[in-house]
Amino acid sequence: xxxxxxxxxxSPTMEEGTLAKWLVKEGDKVESGQILAEIETDKxxxxxxxxxxxxxxxxxxxxxxxxxxxxxxxxxxxGDGEELESTSESMTPPMPPxxxxxxxxxxxxxxxxxxxxxxxxxxxxxxxxxxxxxxREALRDAMAEEMRRDEKVFLMGEEVAQYQGxxxxxxxxxxxxxxxxxxxxxxxxxxxxxxxxGAAFGGLRPIVEFMTFNxxxxxxxxxxxSAAKTLYMSGGQMGxxxxxxxxxxxxxxxxxxxxxxxxxxxxHIPGLKVVQPYAADDAKGLLKSAIRDPNPVxxxxxxxxxxxxxxxxxxxxxxxxxxxxxIWREGxxxxxxxxxxxxxxALEAAEILADDGIRAEIVDLRSLRPMDTEAVxxxxxxxxxxxxxxxxxxxxxxxxxxxxVLMQQAxxxxxxxxANCAGKDVPMPYAANLEKLALVSTEDVVAxxxxxxxx
Amino acid sequence: MxxxxxxxxxxxxxxxxxxxYRRMLLIRRFEEKAGQLYGMGLIGxxxxxxxxxxxxxxxxxxxxxxxxxxxxxxxxxxHMLACGMDANGVMAxxxxxxxxxxxxxxxxxxxxxxEKDFYGGHGIVGAQVPIGAGLAFSDKYKGNDxxxxxxxxxxxxxxxxxxETFNMASLWQLPVVFVIENNQYAMGTSVSRxxxxxxxxxxxxxxxxxxxxxxxxxxxxxxxxxxxxAKHARSGAGPYILEMKTYRYRGHSMSDPAKYRTRExxxxxxxxxxxxxxxxxxxxxxxxxxxxxxxxxxxxxKAEVNEAAEFSRTSPEPDPSELWTDVYxx
Ligand SMILES: Cc1ncc(C[n+]2csc(CCOP(=O)(O)OP(=O)(O)O)c2C)c(N)n1
Ligand SMILES: [Mg+2]
Numbered sequence: 085x086x087x088x089x090x091x092x093x094x095s096p097t098m099e100e101g102t103l104a105k106w107l108v109k110e111g112d113k114v115e116s117g118q119i120l121a122e123i124e125t126d127k128x129x130x131x132x133x134x135x136x137x138x139x140x141x142x143x144x145x146x147x148x149x150x151x152x153x154x155x156x157x158x159x160x161x162x163g164d165g166e167e168l169e170s171t172s173e174s175m176t177p178p179m180p181p182x183x184x185x186x187x188x189x190x191x192x193x194x195x196x197x198x199x200x201x202x203x204x205x206x207x208x209x210x211x212x213x214x215x216x217x218x219x220r221e222a223l224r225d226a227m228a229e230e231m232r233r234d235e236k237v238f239l240m241g242e243e244v245a246q247y248q249g250x251x252x253x254x255x256x257x258x259x260x261x262x263x264x265x266x267x268x269x270x271x272x273x274x275x276x277x278x279x280x281x282g283a284a285f286g287g288l289r290p291i292v293e294f295m296t297f298n299x300x301x302x303x304x305x306x307x308x309x310s311a312a313k314t315l316y317m318s319g320g321q322m323g324x325x326x327x328x329x330x331x332x333x334x335x336x337x338x339x340x341x342x343x344x345x346x347x348x349x350x351x352h353i354p355g356l357k358v359v360q361p362y363a364a365d366d367a368k369g370l371l372k373s374a375i376r377d378p379n380p381v382x383x384x385x386x387x388x389x390x391x392x393x394x395x396x397x398x399x400x401x402x403x404x405x406x407x408x409x410x411i412w413r414e415g416x417x418x419x420x421x422x423x424x425x426x427x428x429x430a431l432e433a434a435e436i437l438a439d440d441g442i443r444a445e446i447v448d449l450r451s452l453r454p455m456d457t458e459a460v461x462x463x464x465x466x467x468x469x470x471x472x473x474x475x476x477x478x479x480x481x482x483x484x485x486x487x488x489v490l491m492q493q494a495x496x497x498x499x500x501x502x503a504n505c506a507g508k509d510v511p512m513p514y515a516a517n518l519e520k521l522a523l524v525s526t527e528d529v530v531a532x533x534x535x536x537x538x539x
Numbered sequence: 540m541x542x543x544x545x546x547x548x549x550x551x552x553x554x555x556x557x558x559x560y561r562r563m564l565l566i567r568r569f570e571e572k573a574g575q576l577y578g579m580g581l582i583g584x585x586x587x588x589x590x591x592x593x594x595x596x597x598x599x600x601x602x603x604x605x606x607x608x609x610x611x612x613x614x615x616x617x618h619m620l621a622c623g624m625d626a627n628g629v630m631a632x633x634x635x636x637x638x639x640x641x642x643x644x645x646x647x648x649x650x651x652x653x654e655k656d657f658y659g660g661h662g663i664v665g666a667q668v669p670i671g672a673g674l675a676f677s678d679k680y681k682g683n684d685x686x687x688x689x690x691x692x693x694x695x696x697x698x699x700x701x702x703e704t705f706n707m708a709s710l711w712q713l714p715v716v717f718v719i720e721n722n723q724y725a726m727g728t729s730v731s732r733x734x735x736x737x738x739x740x741x742x743x744x745x746x747x748x749x750x751x752x753x754x755x756x757x758x759x760x761x762x763x764x765x766x767x768x769a770k771h772a773r774s775g776a777g778p779y780i781l782e783m784k785t786y787r788y789r790g791h792s793m794s795d796p797a798k799y800r801t802r803e804x805x806x807x808x809x810x811x812x813x814x815x816x817x818x819x820x821x822x823x824x825x826x827x828x829x830x831x832x833x834x835x836x837x838x839x840x841k842a843e844v845n846e847a848a849e850f851s852r853t854s855p856e857p858d859p860s861e862l863w864t865d866v867y868x869x
Binding site: 274336516 | 571575577578579580583585632636641643644645646648649661662664665694695697698699725726727728732733734790793794796799856857859861862866
């Protein structure tokens with residue numbers, strides 16, 4: 085009996101990959117544990133090994149094939165001494181040429197058509213040149229450009245230099261800027277965060293990368309008690325220009341200690357600025373603004389968004405002001421407010437709602453402190469209904485705050501109570517089915533939108 | 540292939556040696572299987588394999604006794620198997636199923652067993668160290684003579700809370716054995732790039748904690764060092780540090796291509812210091828095992844691991860109502 089060897093999942097977020105190289109050929113004997121192929125994931129090239137002993141009956145996917153979905157059969161393994169029956173047609177699909185595997189554009193653009201992109205924050209100039217970039221590349225470019233512009237800017241964190249970043253955000257920075265400005269730290273978050281704050285007091289402009297924001301909890305005292313408050317406590321003498329950045333929120337299947345959204349936590353703190361972009365152009369423009377800002381900025385990224393592609397202005401000096409929302413889609417019937425990855429839930433919901441004749445306006449806060457509540461109030465005065473969407477827990481959430489603002493400032497315009505969609509009020513479970521239930525979903529948003537529209 | 544050193548030095552009886560061999564082999568095969576299930580998408584998220592480090596937990600568990608406690612980080616499958624937790628239950632937790640140790644809610648990094656005094660399974664580097672001292676505090680408080688084994692990595696050894704813990708543990712003479720599993724890398728960072736001094740076992744010196752370095756690839760050496768350290772802690776003399784020199788063969792987690800070291804480096808350790816090969820050689824050289832008996836052990840272990848894999852695939856997903864349980868104790 086031939087067993088199928090399937091395209092393996094080699095990282096928590098991998099959905100497809102490239103078969104970079106076969107290390108075995110048809111007819112080769114293999115042992116369990118032997119390396120069969122090199123496979124390129126979104127982050128790295130990994131070796132893939134055999135799970136069983138046997139003989140390679142057939143390679144089903146040619147070397148160099150891209151975009152192979154996880155669990156696609158890539159080879160057939162036959163028992164030792166067995167031959168693959170040459171008559172079994174179904175088992176030997178013709179090998180497609182490597183070229184035909186290539187998707188038209190490897191990165192689906194999630195940017196809406198230009199007409200819908202009328203933005204409160206950034207008015208897109210006609211004639212601006214755009215290029216497709218992932219959020220990952222946009223963040224790297226933002227840091228590189230600011231490091232070229234200002235010698236005082238440096239990057240510090242775990243695995244940022246030699247390893248090129250645990251999530252490959254700092255790719256290439258060590259090569260360009262050297263060890264003085266791209267600094268690998270020991271695993272000592274509380275220590276290096278405090279050290280970063282001191283360096284900012286000393287006149288530098290640190291970018292502190294947390295491998296993920298879960299680990300910033302080790303250091304939250306320095307972020308809040310030292311970075312956020314010193315300007316005030318010193319009567320304005322001593323500011324702290326520093327950026328704390330890294331992935332925040334749920335990743336895939338990494339369970340309670342590695343999957344949580346800190347947006348509301350940091351948004352609570354006077355003295356901090358807090359940013360959580362969704363799209364790559366905003367990630368770039370806001371990170372550049374954050375680095376130039378004279379205040380401590382908490383910059384919340386998202387691992388699942390890192391690989392998504394968007395149109396990003398090609399210009400070197402593209403910045404987005406902190407504290408301005410962006411409208412992704414205009415609509416008359418209700419306002420859906422979100423930020424970060426929640427925006428993709430909101431945009432998906434808007435598509436579904438449109439089929440039901442409900443026109444949703446999508447407001448992306450982009451910044452949580454200062455928050456562009458004016459944009460939200462203005463939109464709700466038009467639509468009279470509002471749903472908020474976030475990954476974080478429901479108690480003391482961003483949605484709770486917006487509900488209060490709307491009650492205060494737009495009470496007479498509201499035709500329904502504001503609905504908050506949030507993560508479930510539990511630690512993140514590991515099991516696939518429970519994780520799905522714990523996360524805020526597009527269906528949750530659609531249901532809430534219909535509820536506030538009384539549909 | 541370079542020759543392994545002839546086994547000399549610490550000795551164990553035949554039965555002991557066979558037991559260690561089996562336990563190490565079980566961990567190795569279990570981890571290989573877990574890696575395969577990950578590739579098939581049955582295990583998700585982070586999965587940190589213990590392959591290469593088997594002698595550390597197997598040797599130390601040989602010096603533990605009833606009532607002793609253990610706690611570690613996310614690279615925890617080996618610790619669980621070594622302290623007698625059931626392979627089926629561990630594998631089913633890896634696949635996130637109802638029959639897993641945490642009923643599917645914790646996953647690879649977060650597993651616990653009260654019954655076996657295994658206190659996790661912790662995802663935050665260094666966090667288990669003070670918690671482990673707290674377990675020891677509870678034993679001292681109750682007046683029994685149990686010891687807690689607190690495992691952490693070379694990378695974790697740089698976390699501040701480790702030193703806060705060293706101070707308290709020494710100040711209050713807590714019955715704890717700190718086990719630094721120095722596998723030479725913290726993710727992609729070698730010890731020399733992260734630590735100002737290379738000898739991690741001396742890190743307790745300024746707190747008055749004795750320490751020693753141990754060949755963590757030699758299960759008997761580990762066991763003997765563990766017995767000495769546990770005796771020290773049990774006697775009321777306070778904490779003790781063991782720095783286990785070991786090596787992880789695989790990447791940090793399943794998604795680490797491990798480009799920070801050469802294939803030759805890994806191969807070199809595998810072919811000269813492998814803990815299981817060493818144990819096998821000791822058995823064969825002393826005439827206590829031949830190819831046949833080794834093969835039958837191999838097959839038994841393979842069968843046990845295959846059963847665990849099958850169990851973990853057929854165990855049901857947790858009931859959706861589990862989402863809301865265990866947030867608060869009644
Ligand atoms: C506080 C904290 N910071 C960072 C991480 C990410 N991280 C997970 S494991 C690891 C390396 C730890 O290395 P080491 O302590 O040597 O243990 P090993 O993985 O080698 O067993 C890092 C940086 C984390 N989980 N927790
Ligand atoms: Mg290590």
